[in-house]
Amino acid sequence: MFAIIGYLRSLFIQAAEGDIGSVYSYESIFPSQNAVFSVIASIAGGILVSRVIYNIYFSPLSKYPGSIIDKALEISLVYRFISGPIPLHFLKQHQKYGQYVRVGPNQISIDNIEDCKKILKSHRFTKTMIHNVRVFGEQNTFTTNDPEVNKVRRRLMKPAYTTTHVAKMENAILEAGPMSYKRKIDEAIQNSKDKSSGGVATINYIDWFHYMAFDVIGELAFGQSFDMLQRGDYMMLDGIKAMSVIGIFEIFMPNLSKLKKLVVPWLVKDVDRLMSFAKSVISKRIEQTMLNGGKAVRQDTLQVFIDAVDAEAGKGMNAKQATAELALQLFAGTDTASNTLSWTMFLLMVYPEVYDKVCKEIRATYPDRSKPITYTDGLSKLPYLEAVLYESMRFLPTTAASLTRLVPSSGVELSNGQFLPGGTEVFIPIYSIQHNEKLWKNHHVFNPERFMVNEFNSTEDVETRKKNLFAFSSGVRICPGRNLARCEMFMTLANLLRDYDFWLPEDMPYGPDVIEKKTGQPKIIPAFFGITYSPKNPKKNGWICVKHHNFTSV
Numbered sequence: 414m415f416a417i418i419g420y421l422r423s424l425f426i427q428a429a430e431g432d433i434g435s436v437y438s439y440e441s442i443f444p445s446q447n448a449v450f451s452v453i454a455s456i457a458g459g460i461l462v463s464r465v466i467y468n469i470y471f472s473p474l475s476k477y478p479g480s481i482i483d484k485a486l487e488i489s490l491v492y493r494f495i496s497g498p499i500p501l502h503f504l505k506q507h508q509k510y511g512q513y514v515r516v517g518p519n520q521i522s523i524d525n526i527e528d529c530k531k532i533l534k535s536h537r538f539t540k541t542m543i544h545n546v547r548v549f550g551e552q553n554t555f556t557t558n559d560p561e562v563n564k565v566r567r568r569l570m571k572p573a574y575t576t577t578h579v580a581k582m583e584n585a586i587l588e589a590g591p592m593s594y595k596r597k598i599d600e601a602i603q604n605s606k607d608k609s610s611g612g613v614a615t616i617n618y619i620d621w622f623h624y625m626a627f628d629v630i631g632e633l634a635f636g637q638s639f640d641m642l643q644r645g646d647y648m649m650l651d652g653i654k655a656m657s658v659i660g661i662f663e664i665f666m667p668n669l670s671k672l673k674k675l676v677v678p679w680l681v682k683d684v685d686r687l688m689s690f691a692k693s694v695i696s697k698r699i700e701q702t703m704l705n706g707g708k709a710v711r712q713d714t715l716q717v718f719i720d721a722v723d724a725e726a727g728k729g730m731n732a733k734q735a736t737a738e739l740a741l742q743l744f745a746g747t748d749t750a751s752n753t754l755s756w757t758m759f760l761l762m763v764y765p766e767v768y769d770k771v772c773k774e775i776r777a778t779y780p781d782r783s784k785p786i787t788y789t790d791g792l793s794k795l796p797y798l799e800a801v802l803y804e805s806m807r808f809l810p811t812t813a814a815s816l817t818r819l820v821p822s823s824g825v826e827l828s829n830g831q832f833l834p835g836g837t838e839v840f841i842p843i844y845s846i847q848h849n850e851k852l853w854k855n856h857h858v859f860n861p862e863r864f865m866v867n868e869f870n871s872t873e874d875v876e877t878r879k880k881n882l883f884a885f886s887s888g889v890r891i892c893p894g895r896n897l898a899r900c901e902m903f904m905t906l907a908n909l910l911r912d913y914d915f916w917l918p919e920d921m922p923y924g925p926d927v928i929e930k931k932t933g934q935p936k937i938i939p940a941f942f943g944i945t946y947s948p949k950n951p952k953k954n955g956w957i958c959v960k961h962h963n964f965t966s967v
């Protein structure tokens with residue numbers, strides 16, 4: 414119909430332009446180039462308009478509320494992703510439209526704990542968005558949407574993530590993490606021109622947490638610290654940045670990704686360099702193990718991967734797959750932990766009452782600063798520190814993005830009785846869930862007391878709240894590295910907060926008294942949302958003053 418209208422329109426334009434006498438001429442029977450273009454444009458326009466009308470009024474999802482533009486066009490969702498932090502957009506949408514919001518023609522965002530748990534609990538709801546991303550040359554545990562591949566890989570790597578294994582690695586984490594961070598602070602204080610109060614240094618804590626997280630993963634998964642914290646930088650960052658860009662490219666333009674060598678050759682080169690480094694690390698360790706009579710030279714994550722490669726044919730990973738999994742460790746285990754540490758430190762700076770309370774708890778429990786605080790010993794003795802970490806991961810989850818899943822062909826019934834047909838893409842909006850006022854009273858306030866058992870909260874309340882956090886996801890694809898991340902973050906904060914005093918520099922546009930009008934709460938560094946949700950512009954916003962804590966004053 415639209416094509417016919419387009420053709421008639423082209424004839425009309427010719428006539429209106431004075432060509433009326435030639436209606437039966439050659440040009441009118443074989444339309445000009447202009448007219449052919451007009452016909453094509455009309456067909457395309459027709460298809461688009463009918464699709465928009467279908468999406469808004471006739472789709473099985475049309476009963477779900479949402480903005481008209483999001484319901485109508487897929488491109489709107491892409492625009493939301495690139496135009497600003499999408500977690501905040503989803504929060505606003507849920508506050509306006511309720512628990513179930515149509516955020517795209519085929520996408521429903523669900524801010525309902527029970528439904529989200531039900532969806533994440535089953536492999537029947539496969540991953541979307543990042544499926545087929547082969548940025549590491551192979552699919553890996555994180556990107557695969559094949560439940561069988563995921564189950565096998567998780568089983569093979571499980572020994573690297575258990576509490577027992579993490580406890581064994583505690584000293585290595587401590588040394589590559591907080592102890593190294595402390596050495597770096599001490600050096601900065603020693604070199605500082607400000608000699609007041611025994612020396613004051615101004616450091617970029619965000620960059621340093623970032624480097625430290627790489628060193629920890631280097632120590633565990635690559636058998637050596639990358640020494641990024643001490644060096645201040647490392648070429649490996651280029652590889653990781655290149656992986657992020659290519660990853661996004663592969664998500665949104667999977668068909669064009671084959672052309673990446675032509676379009677972004679320098680990024681492909683950076684990724685290749687990182688992959689050959691990972692490959693060489695694996696072959697070196699295999700060689701060392703063989704020289705050691707087949708016995709493990711070191712019980713770390715890398716060794717678990719090597720053993721998985723050695724597993725019986727058909728059950729283990731081949732070297733290419735193990736390399737991809739190793740590279741994934743860098744990707745999944747660095748930015749996530751370092752951003753969480755950065756947000757936590759920042760929050761402590763703008764909520765001084767929380768900072769004082771947590772420092773008091775740590776210093777009173779561990780007054781001997783010559784002994785490092787470990788996770789195995791500290792976890793049960795420092796409940797407020799644990800609560801601070803939980804609340805920070807609720808308030809500013811670095812994985813604020815929505816997890817996405819595909820509804821299986823049988824569809825799913827939601828807890829409100831409504832039905833989602835098979836093929837619908839479901840969004841689990843972590844940030845919105847963790848800022849849902851019905852679940853988290855005064856959600857806009859950073860308040861670790863939510864996770865403390867006291868006269869207001871029973872043990873059961875606190876346990877339920879912990880289970881209602883989605884920062885590490887939930888269900889069958891819950892983050893397997895969570896024990897490791899918790900151990901690293903806990904030990905870092907415990908040791909730094911005990912041994913030093915921190916405060917924001919005076920010229921920083923943030924502080925306990927810099928209040929956001931809308932919330933009445935301290936202003937937060939704007940977030941940058943790439944793969945993770947991180948404090949924007951660390952080169953400008955990442956500064957903090959530090960000095961040795963004077964223990965005689967406590």
Ligand code: HEM
Nearest residue numbers: 554555745746749750753812884885886890892893894898
């Ligand atoms: C604070 C730190 C961390 C946070 C907040 C975090 C969060 C998450 C989340 C939300 C997922 C699910 C993603 C999805 O379903 O799309 C995930 C998956 C994953 N994480 Fe973490 N993570 C952290 C640290 C780590 C560490 C240290 C490692 C390992 C060294 C790790 C390894 C993984 C892997 C392999 C997956 C894929 C699991 C699967 O799909 O089956 N993570 N993480």
